[in-house]
Amino acid sequence: MISHQSALILHGLEISDLDLRRVHLTNLRGPGRSGRHVCQHVAEPAIGAVTVIGEVQVTPAPRAVVESILSTSYPVAVSVVDAALRARLATTDELLELVRRFGRRHGVRAALRAVAFGDGRAESVGESRMRVLLAVLGLPAPIPQAVITDRSGEFVARVDFLLAEWDVVVEFDGTGKYADRDALVAEKLREDRIRDLGYQVVRATWSDLSTPAAFAARLHRAVNRAGPARHRS
Known part of the structure; x- marks a missing residue:
């Protein structure tokens, strides 16, 4: 599975300030191995279907947004949500529901705040x-x-x-x-x-x-x- 950050780019989102020093992946076949440069996540909640862009399997856009904002700062999370709403890759209700499915995972509360604050009228990260x-x-x-x-x-x-x-x-x-x-x-x-x-x-x-x-x-x-x-x- 491709990284969540790369999935956002392939889905056409403008992103900035995401920490790319460690690549985050969702592994469909178990927890996988995490190390200094790669962090593999279990597919929980389960991914119903993957998206194919070209010949590349990527995380569906709403899931890529949520996975990314769970592991970043609140201001950066807001910019990612705004971009997703502007591109109509997801709705606020879809993102809120998906974040809630992650239960008590670290970053859920901040992600919920970012989604609730999101506004697709913002035309840039700045x-x-x-x-x-x-x-x-x-x-x-x-x-x-x-x-x-x-x-x-x-x-x-x-x-x-x-x-x-x-x-x-x-x-x-x-x-x-x-x-x-x-x-x-x-x-x-x-x-x-x-x-x-x-x-x-x-x-x-x-x-x-x-x-x-x-x-x-x-x-x-x-x-x-x-x-x-x-x-x-």
Whole structure:
């Protein structure tokens, strides 16, 4: 049986930060042998059927998701769940039911939290990790992929996150987001239009995820500047 991490890749999921130093496998014929580089799991609960991609037998997508999130950190687990929901490889109910079938195995409680928190509207690993950070900061759940319109109802932008209580927009800038100068200029003009409507815009990068204190301070300053959200008609 192929590793759970490799199965996710073959199923087309974007994954990041999974610990690949030790390969996790499900053995259909017993516990197998585990060592420094390989960890073989008994197929409990039983796997009803395998999936074949090309000529390779892989763990079915929902099972691969659950097996992977059982052995990783909560933020990474959320990014895997988000990607699975976005790709429609599984539903939240399917993942919850499958996690519960693992009983008291280590990681089940965190996996249940990650699945319950999952949201397929997150369009990248960075956005998934940002959702986790915003929750850790104690903020109300943001609206992912929120549509901003002007006062006449004309479309202005679709933003990564909207903190609707304060008219604060959070944009996550991953690497390579702006391929050329024209794209960068267009993004600056787009952001100007958003600010002209009264929104505060806070940009975040990967470094903010690993050192969140400065980001949290910038975000709270934006919230204070924005004040309570205004009704927009």
